Amino acid sequence: MVIEKVRGFRDIYPDEAEPRKKIFAVSENLAELFGFSKIEMPSVESLDLYRTKSGDELVSQCFSFRDRSGREISLTPEATPTVVRMLTSRKDISKPVKWYSFQKFWRYEEPQSGRQREFYQLNADIFGPNSPLADAEVIGLAASILDKLGLNGKYRILLNDRLIMDSLLKSYNITDISKAFAVIDKYRKISTEEFVAKMKEIGFSGGDIKSLLEYLDKQVPIDEAYDFFTDSISERTDRVAVSRFLDLLRILRKYSNDSFYVDLSVVRGLAI
């Protein structure tokens, strides 16, 4: 009897494990160089952790089950809820905290090309300072890893700012921000017609949609960002939020050339 592997899981043979070793080593070494300390997380958590800390979509993707004593547990689908659990359960650890981890995660999604039910994820967090310097370190680490692997010029990191988007949407008199985010999140995945229809549903007028589309459509290189934000959009966006975001972009130039772009359609990971 031949037992097959489970659907959505991959066997990694030496020819493929070899380049992966390099990716793993570069990632961990750069995280260390950036001053992050390694933590190791359990691969199993109570499903309740995701019910309270993650969105419904993530819970629906959990590789969850009941253990032999009937407890609902889940293979870890993401790092953040565990990192927060670990940090809050140790009152003796003083901030700032810089932690990274590099381990497997699992999601019960339909397997697609390049997207299996089991995958590795590097996670790097800074807890404590509310500073663009801290944001830049985490984003800069991601770019530095890709550059070190020889991918410079072959990828873009798209940046946006939650507070800027809040003020932008409010300038159109939108009150249900989270509904608007949910539509904008789909901007690059659906047709313009569909997008316009959905925006009208949540209260946008035709003229406002046209105005918003102009902003959403651009991917602005970070050295043009100052001009972009001091242009027409400046009347619609919070001055303090823009200033802080521009500080971040200025710091990021040190990390990687030509990799960072402002893209106001990027509103992912906003479970509310």
Next chain:
Amino acid sequence: MVIEKVRGFRDIYPDEAEPRKKIFAVSENLAELFGFSKIEMPSVESLDLYRTKSGDELVSQCFSFRDRSGREISLTPEATPTVVRMLTSRKDISKPVKWYSFQKFWRYEEPQSGRQREFYQLNADIFGPNSPLADAEVIGLAASILDKLGLNGKYRILLNDRLIMDSLLKSYNITDISKAFAVIDKYRKISTEEFVAKMKEIGFSGGDIKSLLEYLDKQVPIDEAYDFFTDSISERTDRVAVSRFLDLLRILRKYSNDSFYVDLSVVRGLAI
């Protein structure tokens, strides 16, 4: 609401992750130096894989569950069944094959000090040659890792040979070898009285037990093994098996001083 971690799982904070990184790196680097190629295995398999390839005890320890489509799957409790599955599903890979892996495994056992439900395991296999040289490479890798971590003189690797034990037990007219192994496996965990009672149950006479106990009780340094096997026990053990085992022990001397001992009570991992 505070969500606790799941029983039997550990959070590894930086102070503990730091020395573990060294253990991981030394293990992987030495495996590479010994000429093993890395593979990565899924962390989930069909429970049937263990039903057909492992013993009942292991299946009872599986962290197993039904996924959303009702399939019985399990977190991997050990490496070997997956390694064999991977090898047999690729007819194009020619032997000899030297593979290693270093990843998490899970067992649903009662958590004890130093023994959690989630743990890392280095696995190194050689497929192809039936040679004491291959055996020595795998055993020598284990000793070299421990020595490199500064543990020389602080551990013993206990060695035994299945064919020698078969011939030894047959010399006492024991036919149900697997039952005898199950009792011998407990030799160092139960009292001598209990051991003697159990051996009587499976057909040993009092005099034979006394004779066997003499052999089981010794831990013989490998440079005294030749004398041990050419002593009284030589009449009871298969000459070819002993000769091959002595070959292995001779090769092992190159790897680590004073770490290897012959111990005839070691009969673990013998699912039949």
